[in-house]
Amino acid sequence: MAKxxxxxxxxxxxxxxxxxxxxNTLLSTIVVSALLIVSAYFLGRNLKLVPGKLQAAVEGIIxxxxxxxxxxxxxxxxxVAWVFPLVMTIFIFVLTANWFGLLxxxxxxxxEDHGHFLPFFxxxxxxxxVTLALSxxxxxxxxxxxxxxxxxxxxxxxxxxxxxxLAFAVGIIELFSELARLISFSFRLFGNIFAGKVLILVVxxxxxxxxxxxxxxxxxxxxxxxxxxxxxxxxxxxxxAVAEPH
Amino acid sequence: xxxxxxxxxxxxxxxxxxxxxFGILVGALWFFLxxxxxxxxxxxxxxxxxGVKDAQAAEEIRKDVEEKKGEILKSAETEAHDVVTAAKQxxxxxxxxxxxxxEERAAKVAKDAELRAKxxxxxxxxxxxxxxxxxxxxxxxxxxxxx
Numbered sequence: 001m002a003k004x005x006x007x008x009x010x011x012x013x014x015x016x017x018x019x020x021x022x023x024n025t026l027l028s029t030i031v032v033s034a035l036l037i038v039s040a041y042f043l044g045r046n047l048k049l050v051p052g053k054l055q056a057a058v059e060g061i062i063x064x065x066x067x068x069x070x071x072x073x074x075x076x077x078x079x080v081a082w083v084f085p086l087v088m089t090i091f092i093f094v095l096t097a098n099w100f101g102l103l104x105x106x107x108x109x110x111x112e113d114h115g116h117f118l119p120f121f122x123x124x125x126x127x128x129x130v131t132l133a134l135s136x137x138x139x140x141x142x143x144x145x146x147x148x149x150x151x152x153x154x155x156x157x158x159x160x161x162x163x164x165x166l167a168f169a170v171g172i173i174e175l176f177s178e179l180a181r182l183i184s185f186s187f188r189l190f191g192n193i194f195a196g197k198v199l200i201l202v203v204x205x206x207x208x209x210x211x212x213x214x215x216x217x218x219x220x221x222x223x224x225x226x227x228x229x230x231x232x233x234x235x236x237x238x239x240x241a242v243a244e245p246h
Numbered sequence: 247x248x249x250x251x252x253x254x255x256x257x258x259x260x261x262x263x264x265x266x267x268f269g270i271l272v273g274a275l276w277f278f279l280x281x282x283x284x285x286x287x288x289x290x291x292x293x294x295x296x297g298v299k300d301a302q303a304a305e306e307i308r309k310d311v312e313e314k315k316g317e318i319l320k321s322a323e324t325e326a327h328d329v330v331t332a333a334k335q336x337x338x339x340x341x342x343x344x345x346x347x348x349e350e351r352a353a354k355v356a357k358d359a360e361l362r363a364k365x366x367x368x369x370x371x372x373x374x375x376x377x378x379x380x381x382x383x384x385x386x387x388x389x390x391x392x393x
Contacts, residue, residue, distance in 0.1 A: 008255075009253055009254050009255065010252075010253065010254055010255025011255050020259055020263075021257060021259075021260065023255075023260065026260060026263065026264075029264065029267055030267065033267055033270070033271050036271060036274075036275065037270075037271065037274040037275070037278065040274060040275050040278040040279035041274075041278045043278075043279060044278045044279040044281075044282040044283060045278075045282075047282055047283065047286045049286070049289070049290060049293070058279075058283065059283055059286075059287060062279070062280060062283045062284065063283075063287055066280075066284065084280070085272050085275065085276040085280055086272060088275070088280065089268070089271055089272045089275050089276075092275065093268065093271055127255070127260075128254040128255065128256060129255065129256060129257060129260040129261050129264055130264050132256065132261060133261050133264030133265045133268065134264075134268065136261070136265065137265060137268055
């Protein structure tokens with residue numbers, strides 16, 4: 001074996017800026033976000049009534065999820081107005097982050113430090129900070145949707161009721177499962193992408209030719225699926241949150 | 247718990263940075279991409295709806311015009327027919343009248359001519375009688391003178 005494989009659960013810190021640890025996943029996050037914003041600017045800048053091929057594709061990527069979100073939320077205009085951008089951005093960001101981490105040349109950029117190779121860019125969702133941050137946002141969105149639509153009292157009544165001892169117990173369990181989403185959301189994405197990255201690292205170090213190709217293809221698929229799952233679950237939990245309590 | 251956080255490298259500052267980054271991303275994508283694309287799609291939808299409506303209206307107008315055209319053609323045909331019939335009728339009436347007039351006039355002319363001829367004959371006979379009387383008087387005078 002040429003090099004030992006370095007696998008850490010925590011992200012690699014590149015440097016410190018005003019005492020703030022700059023990790024390679026944070027750097028990747030900023031680069032991916034900048035890429036997304038710049039592409040969004042150029043794609044949205046001159047839209048034509050009669051679309052070209054690129055515009056038609058972009059429209060399809062936005063219109064299909066938009067009508068899906070509208071249908072799921074039963075055409076609640078106020079809710080769709082802020083849920084759609086959130087869910088769509090979760091999908092686009094997670095997808096781009098996952099695929100960005102798979103780009104072949106990206107992993108090669110870095111520096112040698114005390115005999116270890118420090119890559120500047122790393123699959124973003126192998127950092128629990130990122131997936132946890134996204135989960136917190138998703139959870140806040142879910143609870144906010146419930147409170148806005150039903151009112152704080154009626155929404156809280158889903159979790160704390162004194163109608164009967166059984167209903168009380170069920171409400172408490174619901175409350176815990178609500179909070180448990182924070183963990184399931186963040187670890188699902190983290191685990192999938194982290195495992196994929198480790199798998200690829202290991203296979204690359206053993207058989208660097210041909211064998212990683214189907215694995216990379218599979219990771220592309222996993223990256224897409226995980227992005228879709230994160231966005232769809234957020235949407236469905238919002239739908240459950242705004243449902244009338246019974 | 248803090249050991250677990252440490253093992254995964256959880257740092258609240260990184261968490262906050264990630265939340266802020268995502269917030270900016272949502273805002274930027276909404277402003278640069280979703281908003282213009284969705285309003286564009288809505289605009290196109292409205293335009294298509296309007297186009298379809300306009301086409302329907304135009305079709306209705308076309309049908310209306312076609313109907314009216316048929317009506318006008320029909321009425322024009324009947325009118326033309328009427329005009330022709332009336333003209334024919336009038337023509338034949340006039341012809342009859344003219345013929346009658348002509349006949350009447352011819353008859354009158356013939357009658358006049360006859361009358362005049364008779365008068366002339368009468369006059370001629372009278373003149374002749376006068377002449378004869380004169381001549382006979384003259385002859386009688388001559389006979390008497392010889393005697």
